[in-house]
Amino acid sequence: MDIEGARVLVPGATGAIGSALARTLHGSGALLHLAGRDEAVLRTLGEQLPGVLTSTFDAYDLDGCAALTDRAAERLGGLDAVVTCVGVPAFGPAETVSDAVAEHLMTVNALAPVAFLRAALPHMTSGGVLVALTGVVADAPPAHMADYAAAKSALAAWVEAVRKEQRRRHVTLVDLRLPHVETGFAGRAVAGRPPRLPPGLSVPAAVALVMAALTDAPPAPAAA
Numbered sequence: 315m316d317i318e319g320a321r322v323l324v325p326g327a328t329g330a331i332g333s334a335l336a337r338t339l340h341g342s343g344a345l346l347h348l349a350g351r352d353e354a355v356l357r358t359l360g361e362q363l364p365g366v367l368t369s370t371f372d373a374y375d376l377d378g379c380a381a382l383t384d385r386a387a388e389r390l391g392g393l394d395a396v397v398t399c400v401g402v403p404a405f406g407p408a409e410t411v412s413d414a415v416a417e418h419l420m421t422v423n424a425l426a427p428v429a430f431l432r433a434a435l436p437h438m439t440s441g442g443v444l445v446a447l448t449g450v451v452a453d454a455p456p457a458h459m460a461d462y463a464a465a466k467s468a469l470a471a472w473v474e475a476v477r478k479e480q481r482r483r484h485v486t487l488v489d490l491r492l493p494h495v496e497t498g499f500a501g502r503a504v505a506g507r508p509p510r511l512p513p514g515l516s517v518p519a520a521v522a523l524v525m526a527a528l529t530d531a532p533p534a535p536a537a538a
């Protein structure tokens with residue numbers, strides 16, 4: 315996919331990876347709709363990145379996530395890519411994690427990203443790309459992260475099934491299983507304390523992986 319002129323929605327653009335990605339995409343000439351929960355951060359991004367559109371959302375409002383996607387497509391005149399950067403962890407042995415926390419993790423890490431991606435499908439045309447940031451936890455769920463890993467695995471499974479559905483439309487779905495990235499993410503856990511983590515990827519390195527996922531996606535096939 316060619317980034318220059320691409321119309322891209324970034325839910326979770328107020329986070330460490332989302333905001334760094336937004337800056338890189340903007341610098342590469344993408345047309346952006348940035349969505350986040352934190353109004354102040356969104357406002358700052360809007361001031362620093364001329365021309366970007368912004369909207370707030372809360373992951374618990376799944377209808378709102380879908381409506382925001384439709385609005386983004388309308389305001390941008392279509393959608394070429396969506397990159398979901400929404401997420402929150404929790405830590406601790408499974409018996410110490412409440413069902414309310416489990417519901418929160420499933421909503422923020424799986425249901426909300428799915429709501430954005432599902433709503434984007436009718437707007438995508440040949441050559442479009444949908445990227446979900448999942449994590450290596452989907453491959454190898456670690457102890458004390460059962461609910462976070464289960465939510466990321468649910469998102470990964472959804473992406474894999476829809477990837478097969480969309481192949482004939484030449485819409486690419488990418489499940490980007492990032493390793494630990496040095497963003498302070500673990501410190502924003504809704505419950506529990508993180509284990510000691512090995513040094514992770516830098517934010518620019520994580521953004522480079524997202525950019526590669528977008529640019530490596532095959533372009534629309536030439537018309538016959």
Ligand SMILES: NC(=O)c1ccc[n+]([C@@H]2O[C@H](COP(=O)([O-])OP(=O)(O)OC[C@H]3O[C@@H](n4cnc5c(N)ncnc54)[C@H](OP(=O)(O)O)[C@@H]3O)[C@@H](O)[C@H]2O)c1
Nearest residue numbers: 326328329330331351352373400401449492494495497499
């Ligand atoms: N950092 C890592 O080690 C790592 C590894 C693998 C995968 N990932 C994934 O990469 C993505 C970005 O992570 P990050 O490290 O950049 O973390 P981050 O800085 O904490 O960003 C998380 C984003 O999710 C948003 N969010 C959380 N709860 C929300 C809610 N209820 N409603 C709306 N938005 C909500 C945050 O909004 P606010 O700004 O308003 O809080 C923020 O924009 C996440 O999907 C994460 O799971 C991260």
